[in-house]
Amino acid sequence: MNFSQKLYSSAGVVFPAFGTIAVLASSGLIDPYLAYVATSWIIFGLLGLSLDIVWGRGGLLSLGQTAFYGLGGYFGSVIAINMAPVTGNTLIWSLPAGAAFGALSAAALGYIIFYARMGSLQSTILSYTFTLLLLVLTQTFRLDVGDAVIGGDNGMSNIPGFVLGFGSAAEALTPNSAFATVVVIAAVLYFFTRWLMRSTFGRIVNCVRIDSQKTELLGYDVRKYQLLNFAYAGAIAGIAGAMFGAWSNYLNPSVFSVSEAISVPIFVLVGGLGTLAGPFLGALIIGGLSFWLGGGSVGGQTTLILGLILVLLVMYLQNGMLGGLTLVWKKFLPDSNEAARLAGAVQIDTDVLEGILKDAADHAGPAKDVSSTNLFKQFGGVIPVNKISRHFTTGRPYSIIGPNGAGKSSFLKTCVGIYKPEGGKVQLGDEDITRSQIFDRVKKGLGVKNQKPQVYGELTVLENLWVAAFSRTRNDADALVICNKILGMLGFEKQSGVEASALSHGQQQWLDIGMVLCLAPRVVFLDEPAAGMTNEETRELSLLVRTLAKHTTVVVVEHDMEFVRTLEGHVTVLHQGKVFAEGDIQTVRANERVLDIYLGRREHV
């Protein structure tokens, strides 16, 4: 690794650290008025960071961040007004109170959004509605809490400023020191957030954004991760709000206004979505622009310029300043995906595979049977799964075939829980899993590979496998051991650092299968695993499936008849959502009625 590469990978630490030091060093020297105004830019940057966590990392464009900011501000300030006389210091009261209230209100809203599994547009709208509701309600909300007077649209005044010292002699900081204090708090929160987003938690949040369904199919309760992430961002917004209260000594319902709500995505977009440091840069640029254009406050032509900036950003600079810079920088670095082209054909070593499967059995227990009883699924007038009763067990692979639209994939998806059945039962081992959540079924031993390869394109091959293995082990080191075994079996050792999106379609299929194996499933569902594979690869796959079936229960949905023949297993033919014929492949092939429906001739069509 050369200097440029090293700097690239640690850019998120080096530059913000330099920036913090430079700002702190100059904080005593600048004009007090500039320091006062610049304090608000840092606070807005922190508010932007909270949106970047939810939007850039979690994938939800929330227009509710100003709501948590305002609520945290009000609550933190109420506590500070009442408690500051006791200690002198204000921040030890307002910041934790703001964080707690921001996190709680975000968790309440997030619970509705994520546990109802809302669509992304509806989630955005609901978060926006929440902000508007607060805007309306706070206009008339009057309440005296101890010394704090919340006065509806008159707002709440007498909020104590930044006091760091203790005791009755402690005085409010000068604008320059307050600026330095806010910079330090923001820097601490930024570095903590960066650490959190690179921890196991943050990596899984990333995966949920990239492919929520796949993450759930790997056994993660995605709702929980989204909710925690949202609540954490709510806490950051609440802290920002509490600092805003201390900065302006006054809060009123305009913190919930529409123009506040939209300024946050602008900060994030200007700086760079998902970069974490970007929102601070964005807030500095926008804040600085309105300071020098419009005399400090938003006025003059600032709205016009902001509007045009927003349009141009969305159209031409999607990744913002930092994102754009990163792309340019990356062009000068060696291509990390080069190894993708060097990959040879996958060759399955059955001894290695047997070893992996025996380990898995030691770890996860014996294979489980899976069965459906009168399973029924309907879409309007179409019935893709019409009272199918099947029992699958270990020993040899089961294939499900049938013409297009026969209900093969639908049957599989209903067993997995992607579709909710209208009737019937699905059992895994002795347990009824008909109503279980997908991740719960996976934890109980179901492994699923869907029709198109589902890999996290922006993660490396190793990271992809790690996410799957970590779901099973919940331990970083153990997960890496499993990953390395699977990498070895697939012959992907040299490609471990390649982004999954750089792999060919067939290689992605193998990676997806590898991810399923990482889970140590007791039942494996494979939906058209041979699609997009070469003849040699299909042969290897057949070997893998046969070996797999000796240790677990395997059900394969497939179009490729030659592949099904080599599996030497049990074949079920579906037609119009019903079991049409079954037996071994020779029996099915000799069945005239099966040929009829496949070729579309005579009376059985």
Add this chain to the structure above:
Amino acid sequence: MELDYLATVLLSSLASASILLIATIGLAVVFGLMGVINLAHGEFLMIGAYAALTTTKLGIPYILSIPVAVLITMAIGAVVEILVIRRLYGRIFDTMLATWGISMAFLQLAVLIFGTVTPGIGMPQYNFQIGDYSLAGYPILMIGVAALMMAFVYFLMTKTVYGMKARASIQEPEMARAIGIQSARVNTMTFAIGCGLAGFAGAVLLPIVPATPSMGSVFVIKAFLTVVVAGPVTLTGSALAAIGLGGGASVTASFLTSVAGDAFFFLITATLLWLYPLGISAKWRWKM
């Protein structure tokens, strides 16, 4: 007398629901037929209002200023579609943010051109009585106008070649292109029509809602929530959502306070979104 009061409240609530519906239809058409949420919709309403106001000041009768407003907003809408929206197809959140930016720019331009305060035009004066209560006639007239707008859009979508093409393009975009429908041109037309409907709304509501640069934002939030609550069925869904939300809010406001009315609106919106994450009409068989 109680009955009279109830009738008055119901009638004026239906009128407010109709006003909401008038302000919403253009947005619903653009969302339903292009999958685009136009957050600048309120500013097109504002442009329509100013266009009508300026035309009447030039001495042209109010009734004739309405088509002028429609033409101007349609033209601006077409330009916006070609310059911005077209480049962002399929990126719903990006279009939302871009149109939000456009709305900010238009708002500020209106402040620059017209100033923040403008005289309204007088409401055509005719009142009628229900028992002891007197109601202004013009808002009640809006119930009819809303019905006419709905009928117009229904006719446009089902009986014209453009309407067929537009519906084909949204249902099966690839198939529509394969049989030679120029979906880009259809989309420009759809967006222009949506903006034209906003312009019409701004002009026709001018006697009730005086033209100010920020008048759009008053409407757009509620209009936009109505559309999202309504879901994919453009006309019937929006009408039902507008009557339920707007009418309900207005009834609440007459018995309690206007804040309670707004709170009702937002709370019901949140509840409906929770119960119907894809909109109330997501599972309807009826598609218009």
